[in-house]
Amino acid sequence: MQPTLLILAAGMGSRYGGLKQLDPVGPSGETLLDYSIFDALRAGFGRVVFVIRRHFEAEFRERIGKFYEQHVDVGYVFQELNALPTGFSILEGRTKPWGTGHAIWCARDQVKGPFAAINADDFYGAEAYQVLADFFARTQDDTPTNRFAMVGYQLDRTLSDHGSVSRGVCIKNEADDLLSVEEFTKLERTATGAKNVQPDGTEIEFQGSEIVSMNFWGFTPAVFPLLGQRLEAFLSQHGQEAKSEFYIPFAVADMIAQHTAKVTVLSTDSEWFGVTYREDKETVMESIKQLVAQGAYPESLWNRAEAAV
Numbered sequence: 001m002q003p004t005l006l007i008l009a010a011g012m013g014s015r016y017g018g019l020k021q022l023d024p025v026g027p028s029g030e031t032l033l034d035y036s037i038f039d040a041l042r043a044g045f046g047r048v049v050f051v052i053r054r055h056f057e058a059e060f061r062e063r064i065g066k067f068y069e070q071h072v073d074v075g076y077v078f079q080e081l082n083a084l085p086t087g088f089s090i091l092e093g094r095t096k097p098w099g100t101g102h103a104i105w106c107a108r109d110q111v112k113g114p115f116a117a118i119n120a121d122d123f124y125g126a127e128a129y130q131v132l133a134d135f136f137a138r139t140q141d142d143t144p145t146n147r148f149a150m151v152g153y154q155l156d157r158t159l160s161d162h163g164s165v166s167r168g169v170c171i172k173n174e175a176d177d178l179l180s181v182e183e184f185t186k187l188e189r190t191a192t193g194a195k196n197v198q199p200d201g202t203e204i205e206f207q208g209s210e211i212v213s214m215n216f217w218g219f220t221p222a223v224f225p226l227l228g229q230r231l232e233a234f235l236s237q238h239g240q241e242a243k244s245e246f247y248i249p250f251a252v253a254d255m256i257a258q259h260t261a262k263v264t265v266l267s268t269d270s271e272w273f274g275v276t277y278r279e280d281k282e283t284v285m286e287s288i289k290q291l292v293a294q295g296a297y298p299e300s301l302w303n304r305a306e307a308a309v
Helices: 032-042 054-069 100-105 126-139 223-238 248-257 280-293 301-308
Strands: 004-008 047-052 073-078 115-119 147-154 165-172 178-190 193-197 203-206 211-219 262-267
Touching: 004 032, 004 100, 032 054, 032 126, 032 301, 047 054, 054 073, 100 115, 100 211, 100 223, 100 248, 126 147, 126 211, 126 262, 147 165, 178 203, 178 248, 178 262, 211 248, 223 248, 248 262
Parallel strands: 004 047, 004 115, 047 073, 147 262
Antiparallel strands: 115 211, 147 211, 165 178, 165 211, 178 193, 193 203
């Protein structure tokens, strides 16, 4: 079965100041998720599912979905605040989405086979999709099916020069099994690596060589009931907080701790970059321009996207 690419595109981009998922960054008007789809199709993925919000569905379908609906099997999932397990309700006045773990859980009826879950506003690189596709090919007959994967990147290659970022810092063993993930939400670049400013104002220093999760995960449908259990536990504890989020690294870390899943950390030399702040866009555009000049991507991705399907 060809894997599915699940693209998490429901975020509002509040720090960036708009629907950054739809911003052109390529030489012919391509978005970052256009490059993600292009690389995934080259690696053998056969379906694309977008997780979006209903209020920008029409614009998203017109500018993004309509093109791909002509060439690949496309599905849509709506991550809404009231899309919760039975018995739970939203806090009055809450506007913040529930986070990446919730976004993936919302796709449980649209994804029936192995799938990659990625952010819409990140560039992961062609090799990353290939190493995950190869992992799926190696493990497709494995039992149990709760053997997952994470494509890891080096911390200092994932920071923004324009503000703090959130990253899941990973610990793995010699067999590349993920042992734990700890989410740090205020990571900043320093002269010697990076630091995270804790809620109490203290700082944790990092060398910069640590492996971090960039929300590039490889799952099977076995993840959905595991996510559902943890989402219910999260909502019971944090559901009435205005800004609490159910992060996928948090959920995966708990699965590992409870021995309900095993996660392989996949290494890649792919270049990662993303648009967290509006000032990042110029850097991203220059990086893509260089990749096009090197021959990694065509000047016009649209024609190659059609040919790749």
